[in-house]
Amino acid sequence: MPGICASGCYVPRYRLNRGLIYKATGWLNAGNIGNAKGEKAVANHDEDSVTMAVAAARNALQTVNGLNVNGVYFASTTMPYKERLNAGIITTAVGLPDQVIAADFGGGLKAGTTAMLSALDGIKAGSVDNLLVCAAECRLGKPSSPQELIFGDAAAAFVLGTDDVIAEFKGSYSLTCDFGDHYRGAQAVFDRQWEDRWIRDVGVEKFIPEVINGLLEKYEIQLSDFAKVIYDCQYAAARKSLNKKLGITPEMEQTHYQAQIGQSGTAQSLLMLAGALEEANPGDKILVVSFGSGCDALYFEVTDNIRKMADNKPVTAALANRAELDNYTKYLTWRGILPMELGLRAEEDLWTRYSAYWRVRKTVLGLYGTQCKACGTPQFPLHRICVNPECGEVDQMAPYRFADRPGKVASYTGDMLAASYNPPAIYGQIIFEGGGKYMFDLTDCDLDELETGMPVRMSFRRRYHDKKRGISGYFWKAVPFREVK
Amino acid sequence: MTDGIRDKVAILGMGCTRFGELWESSAEDLMVDAFKACLEDAGIEKKQIQAAWLGTHYEEVNVGKGSIPLAFTLKLPHIPVSRSENFCATATEAFRAACYSVAAGAYDIVLVMGVEKLKDTGYGGLPTGAWRGIMSYMIEANRTAPGSFAQLATAYSSKWAIPMERIKDAMAHVSVKSHANGAMNPRAHLRRPITKEQVLKAPMIAYPLGLFDCCGVSDGAAAAIVTTPQIARSIKPNQDTIMVKSLQIAVSSGEEAFHDAWDGAHVMSTRKAATKAYEEAGIKDPREEISMMEVHDCFSVTELVTYEDLHISPKGGACNDVLEGFYDLDGKIPCQVDGGLKCFGHPIGASGLRMIFAMYEQLLDRVPPERKVKNARLGLTHNLGGIPWMNICALSIIGRG
Known part of the structure; x- marks a missing residue:
């Protein structure tokens, strides 16, 4: 039976207190106060959906070292490329060979679970042994919109296969309809949505029961048979009403991380699944329901192998690895919303020569x-x-x-002259365990915390963004290694 | 077996413009000014020049490519002119080529011109350069020159277990000393003495280097005319002949950048070039024999480690020498006697020749008493192109007779 071999996730280190956003924008839309609670995870200036997917994928893959992975399915509605396979970038970055299948799943927010279903179907059919499925999201709400407060950046990843699965895939039920709750046209940067009350009453509160009941009928089981029910809905009142209507007890309900991360689109229900697996016991039945242009419902049963993964708590670890982003304009700048002046030095033409890049793509993407x-x-x-x-x-x-080798800082600096979205630009000489060294940018850190000899891990990041041509170039940076307490 | 360049070439004349933010001067103006002074000093006519070398680095932002800019500007009459480029060591490299051509017997009288016009970029500091071609933005860190050199300090502190406070103290002394010398030099860009307190309180540029730990960029040109010792003596029978004692260059092999052995706290190429330079010049103990130096103080920390890499200060002991005044104008080996890059700024293609000019004017007793080095006999210049793990070190030693 196909199922989940490993789970992983990634939540960017920086968290923005929603109160800060409201403080800056509440004068315009005072009604946003209802959403101005908790914090949202914010991708660093050198992160996007592809880099976050790579981080989540590496997080999942490290628990199943040596497994023969035959392909990568990537889901996101915020892919950096419309043409050029985003999953292809991820494939090389995580160290997979060229001889694999890869696909991008986009459009509706249920693309994450759809990618997972497609992967499970392929495995079930015997076409592939193992597939990596990842979903990442970095959606933008317009400044002062409810979405700006609600959305958060995150990624989840799963290795799917048939051997030693920790959760067996038992079945699914899908619903597809052109429900325009949230939408972005071809040129849109910001999310738009229709009225909340309509989304809640006609969408969430109708589709979710329909897809759940459809699945229960199809497999002739009761909802009370499930240990956990995961569904994507950040409306507190709607959750309350749905729980009551469907009979989801507090023990069965899986947290949606709205107060810690925010709504993470295609990654949302998969992130919740990764969280649920941290606490799961053998024999637990788990129901996963996504929402967006319809719903997918996926039914899993946890196996004895979960015990071997008892120490793997990717969501807990990601939530603990946090730093306050205490500046709303910094968030706007990192997301390219506020065109801050970086000086003439930043106006250099960064033109990717693809034929040259092709010769060194394994170095650039795979380190x-x-x-x-x-x-x-x-x-x-x-x-x-x-x-x-x-x-x-x-x-x-x-x-x-070199990507998976631990390293140490041999020398470092914080540079105020280099054009940077987060000055000072920090970089240093990194020496790898087992030998080899190079001068790398450091990220997700402050100058004050650095010292020579400090352990680091490599992280796949956006190296530059060519605004003129809309091109993101990627490379690796060093991040201080922090023990999660 | 070669016996080197020692005493085979003489400097017949030199010229050096004022360095600074010369908004009203073009690269052409600077070349003409340096050339006029140089030709007058050499006591020859233009038509006697048989070949020329032009040193310039950022051809994109100033003089243009190839050797045409020099030939056009000076209206050189269809003689061989070549351009040499080797990062910040460009001018010394051009000088080396000219000296070798004389030593080889190919020409009797050769002109060397170093020029750079950096103040047309629109911002401070060096232009962002694609040092490794199109690979630069793909796999290079987002770094600048100060940040690259600053790491000498963090690695040095770690290697010798010297607290950063002491290193900063020594680095501040380095800059204070150079400003004191530069303040007396009319050709210098920055002519104000500074205090240690100012240095230590200055805004950070790249940790741990503050504003006064960094040299600025400027515009400038310097020129030399080299010839055989015989011709020099015949043209100037009543003057000391300034002889080239050594010219050495060493280039990073990639070992520093990619092999674990390099500690990041010294410049390998400087050590190698220095050993060869002393051998070529017949110097047994540089700490006793060198009279004065002009080193590549792009940053105070560069000057600090260079003292050790030139085998003058003991390894790990440069801070002691600096703080004891060993390199001050009245110290054992005065360093940056004209104010250095610190006060002149660093028009890349001109700096190496400006350093040689500083030694030249001291050896010929052409400086006023307040900045005169006593008993100047041998002067060393150290011109470093690149960054600590990827560089070109060019040394020259010149002396009387």
Whole structure:
């Protein structure tokens, strides 16, 4: 039976208190006070849906090292590329070979569960052994809109397969309808929505019971058989009414992280599933319901293998790894909403030469360097002649991936001259465990916390954004390694 | 087996413009000014120049590519002119080529011109350059020169277990000393003495380097005419002949950037070039024999580690020498006697020749008594292009007779 082999997630480190947003914008829309509670997760200036998906995917993959993954399905409504396979970027970044299938799932917010269903179907059919499914979202609400307060940035990822699954996939039921609750046209930057009361009364409170009941009838089970019921709905009153109507007890209800992260679109129900699996016991039945242009309902049963994953708490860890973003204009700047002056130095033309990029794509996306077969020295980036002065062998190189190797800071600085969306620009010399070093940008950190010898991990980030051509270029940065307490 | 450049080439004349934010001067103006002074000093006519080298780095923002800018500007009559570019070591590199051409017997009299016009970029600091071509934005950190050199300080502090406060104290001394010297020099851009307190309280540019730990950028040009010792003596029989004692250059191999062995707290190429330079010049103990120096003080920390890399201060001991005044104008080896990059700014293609000019005018006793180095016999210049893990170190030693 196909099912879930591993789960992972990613929540950006920076959290913006919604009170700060309301303080800056409430004068315009005082009614937003109802949504101005808790905090929302905010992608750093060098993050987008693709980088967050890579982080979540690596988080899931690390628990099933060595598993033969045959493809990547990526769901998001905020993909950086309309043409150019976003899942293809993720494939190389997570270290998978070229000989895999990959697809982008977009459009409605239920694309996350649809990607998962498609993957499970492929595995069930025997076309593939294991697939990586990830969903990430970085949706923009207009300043002072309810969406700005409600939305949060996050990603979830699952490795699906048939061997040693922690949760078996038992079945699904889907509903598709052109329900225009939220929408963005081809050129739209910001989300638009129709009236909340209509979404709640005609959408959420009708579709969710319909898809749940459809599934229950199809598989002849009762809702009370489920240990957890996950459904995507951030309206508190609607949740209360749905729980009552469907018979979902407080123990069965899975938190939606609205107060810690915010509504994360295609990633929302999958993130909740990753959270539910942290607490699950063998034999638990879990129901997952997405919402957006209809609903998908997915029915899982937890296996004994969950015990082996008892220490894997990706959502808890991600929630604990947080830092306050105490500045609303910084959020606006990072998201490109407020065109702040970065100086003439920032006006350099950043033009990606795709033929040149093609030759080094594994280095750029996968952080591949080389290892000398003669002396064993790992070296970054690609070298044909060994950099070890004692060796110097020519063309004795094997590919070597640095992305998953821990590193240490050998020297560092915080640079006020370099054009940066978060000055000072921090960078330093990183030496990898097992050998090899390079000068990398550091991110998700403050200058004050750095010291030489500090352990770091590599993180896939946006290296530059070519505004003229709408191109995002990616590379890896170092992030201080923090033990989650 | 080669016996090196020692005593094979003489400097017949030099010229150096004022350095600074020369809004009214073009690169062409600067070249003409440096050339006029140089030709007058050499005591020859333009038609006697048989070949020329032009040193300039950022051709995109100032003089343009190739050697045409020099030939056009000076109206050189169809003689061989070449352009040399080697990051911040560009001018010393051009000087080296000219000296070798004389030593080889190819030409008798050769002109070297170093020029850079940086103040047309619209912002302070060096232009953002794609140092590694189109790979730069793909895989390079978002870094600048100050941030790249600043890391010498964090690595140095870690390697020698010297608290950052002491390093900052020594770095401040370095800048205060250079400003004191520059204040007396009419060619310098920055001519105000500064205090240690000012340095330590200045805004941060790239941790731990503050504003006064960094040299500025400026416009300027410097020129030299080199010839054989025989010709020099015949043209100027009543003057000391200034001889080239050594010219060395060492370029990073990639070991610093990619191999774990480099500690990040020193500049490998400077150490290698210095060893060879002393051998070429016949210097056994540089700490005793070098009279004065002009080193590449793009940042105060660069100057600090350079003292060690030139095998003058003991390794890990530069702070002690600096704070004891060893490199002050009245110290054992006065350094940055003209004010250095710190006070001149750094028009890339001109700086190496400006350093040689500072030694030249001291050796010929052409400076006023207040900034005169006593018993100047041998002067060393150190011109470093690039960044600590990827650089070109060019050294010259010139001396009397």
